[in-house]
Amino acid sequence: MDAFVLRVALSVVLGGLAVALFTTAAERVGSRVGGLLLSFPVKVTLAMVLIGLNEGAAFAARAAVEIPAGIGVNVVFLAATALLVRRMAPWPALAAALALWAAAGLAVVLRPAHTLGEALLYWLAPAAVALALVRALPNVRGDRRARDAARFGWWGLLSRAAGAGAIVGLSLVLARVAGPVLGGLASVFPSGWMTTMVILARAHGPEFTGATVRVMVLGSVAPVLFGVVVALAYPAWGIAAGTLAAIGAAVAASLLVMAWLRWRDGGAPRAA
Numbered sequence: 333m334d335a336f337v338l339r340v341a342l343s344v345v346l347g348g349l350a351v352a353l354f355t356t357a358a359e360r361v362g363s364r365v366g367g368l369l370l371s372f373p374v375k376v377t378l379a380m381v382l383i384g385l386n387e388g389a390a391f392a393a394r395a396a397v398e399i400p401a402g403i404g405v406n407v408v409f410l411a412a413t414a415l416l417v418r419r420m421a422p423w424p425a426l427a428a429a430l431a432l433w434a435a436a437g438l439a440v441v442l443r444p445a446h447t448l449g450e451a452l453l454y455w456l457a458p459a460a461v462a463l464a465l466v467r468a469l470p471n472v473r474g475d476r477r478a479r480d481a482a483r484f485g486w487w488g489l490l491s492r493a494a495g496a497g498a499i500v501g502l503s504l505v506l507a508r509v510a511g512p513v514l515g516g517l518a519s520v521f522p523s524g525w526m527t528t529m530v531i532l533a534r535a536h537g538p539e540f541t542g543a544t545v546r547v548m549v550l551g552s553v554a555p556v557l558f559g560v561v562v563a564l565a566y567p568a569w570g571i572a573a574g575t576l577a578a579i580g581a582a583v584a585a586s587l588l589v590m591a592w593l594r595w596r597d598g599g600a601p602r603a604a
Contacts, residue, residue, distance in 0.1 A: 364593055367547025368586045370528060373555035376520055377579060380562050383512075384571040391512050393566040398516030399559025401445045402437075403552050404455035406525060409433035411462035413529045414469065414538075414545035422533040430526070444513045448563055455556050462549050472542040473597050520555065550589050554582040 376399060384392035412432045416425035436458070445451035466472060525548070532541040558578045565574035 364547055364590070364597075367544045368551040368554070368590060370525065370544070371548045371551030371554060372586060373558040373582055376555055376558060377575065380578075381571060381575055384566060387512075389566040389571050389574070392571070393563045395512035395516030396559045396562035396566070397445060397448055397451050398440075398513055399520055399562075400448070400451040400556045401440050401454035402516065402520035403556050403559075404458045405433060405436045405440055406520060407455070407458045407462050407549055407552055408436040410525065410529070410545045410548055411458070411465055413533065414466050414472075414542040417533045417541055418469065418538045422530070426526075426530055426533060429529070448560055452556070452560070455552070459549055459552060463546070466542060466546045466549065469542050471539040472546050516559075547589075547593065550593070551586060553589065554585045557585045558582040 380392050380396055383395055409429050409432065412429035413426060416428050419425070420428070440454060445454055529541065529545075532544060558581060561578035561581045562574055565577050568574075569577065
């Protein structure tokens with residue numbers, strides 16, 4: 333079998349398994365830790381490593397420049413979901429949030445970031461607005477827990493595993509046929525976030541959804557920092573060392589966000 337085809341197949345399986353494991357753990361530990369787990373760059377890590385192996389470190393570094401911009405588009409979807417599920421039924425709210433995500437994504441595709449500084453602005457602007465809007469909502473502070481013992485279930489796990497695996501594979505194919513910009517943007521397509529928002533909004537209500545979204549927006553600094561380190565480190569250090577450095581930076585960012593949230597919110601976990 334061709335090495336590229338084998339890596340695409342491997343990315344589908346590994347990407348799906350990784351996201352399924354992280355999201356299974358996330359629902360069991362409350363909105364604070366769960367939101368950070370859901371925003372950690374598991375799928376993006378696999379995509380960047382395999383793009384680097386297929387196309388070279390310099391190519392993957394250029395693709396990584398688009399990661400902060402793509403995360404900014406995803407933040408639009410998260411914030412829109414948290415706001416709309418308080419005013420509309422879950423399905424119409426999620427459809428409207430997805431439409432806003434598509435509009436923001438089209439804008440980034442038509443005008444992609446050319447430098448890391450520009451890409452960081454594409455993330456920072458929507459993240460700042462999203463945090464201001466979500467924090468203004470009632471009952472989103474603190475470490476909230478789901479109202480019942482219901483879990484994501486097999487449908488939720490399989491749908492997110494299939495979606496995440498397909499997106500990692502698609503990012504490799506797009507990188508090969510369409511170049512690093514679309515490959516980088518595809519690597520952060522929010523397949524897992526979308527199914528997670530569907531389940532949270534329907535099963536646990538707007539308060540738990542909003543609390544989780546708040547942490548996910550804060551936690552988006554982890555994949556953004558991962559992309560920045562990959563863009564800088566891959567050409568200088570290679571794929572292996574660059575990936576380890578990027579993962580270390582993402583872990584450090586998540587831990588700092590966790591420490592800040594514990595200090596800022598305080599108190600015991602609360603039921604949604």
